[in-house]
Each structure stands twice: as C-alpha cells, then as structure tokens.
Amino acid sequence: MKKIEAIIRPERLGLVRKALEELGCGGITITEVKGHGVQRGVVQQWRGTTYVVDILPKVKVEVVAMDSQVEPVIDAIIEQGRTGEIGDGKIFVTNVETAVRMRTGERGDAAL
8 A cells, every 4th residue: 555645736636636536546635735845935026015925835635545556646646736837746655554444443455
C-alpha cells in the first residue's frame, strides 16, 4: 500500500476529485493548506501598492491505494491538476505499513 499526497491548486480540486472517483478510489482526504514552493509566492498590486503574497492557498489531497493503483492515481492527478504554470503543486508517495478499518478490524488491503 502507498499513501499519495498531492498539493494542488484549489481551483483544480473538482477535476482531480472526479478523476479519482472514476478510478474507484475508496477514500480520499482533502485539506485546505497554505504554503509556497520554489516560486516563493506572487507579487500583486492593489490601489497602486505592490504586495508580496508569500503564503498561497493550496489543497492537499490524500489517498491510500494498493500498489497496483499508484501509477493510475498519479496520472489522474497530473492530468487533471496540471495547468502548466508555476505553482501547480507536488505529489509525494510514501509506503503504508498497514491499514486498519476501525469498525470491523479488517487489516491490510481489505481495510481500504
């Protein structure tokens, strides 16, 4: 099992979520987050004054998937989350040792 964490633009969430649901992802966690990557924010102007906005709103999407689903999940996130501009986000994949469904006690892939 792998945990896939994707930091994406908030406006792309609907497309990414729909693509993951079409793949049959059983569970998904969505968190509103703030931060910046290598772009270090953006410069904006308001009423003639320049402001540096260095903490940008993003969305973190978390999915735990079986090893065979990892590449299709990553591909779906990239396909629907990418705009081609700086600030599209990142995807992180980590190993999950085990999962336990609290209600039934099922473990491993059965808990997904």
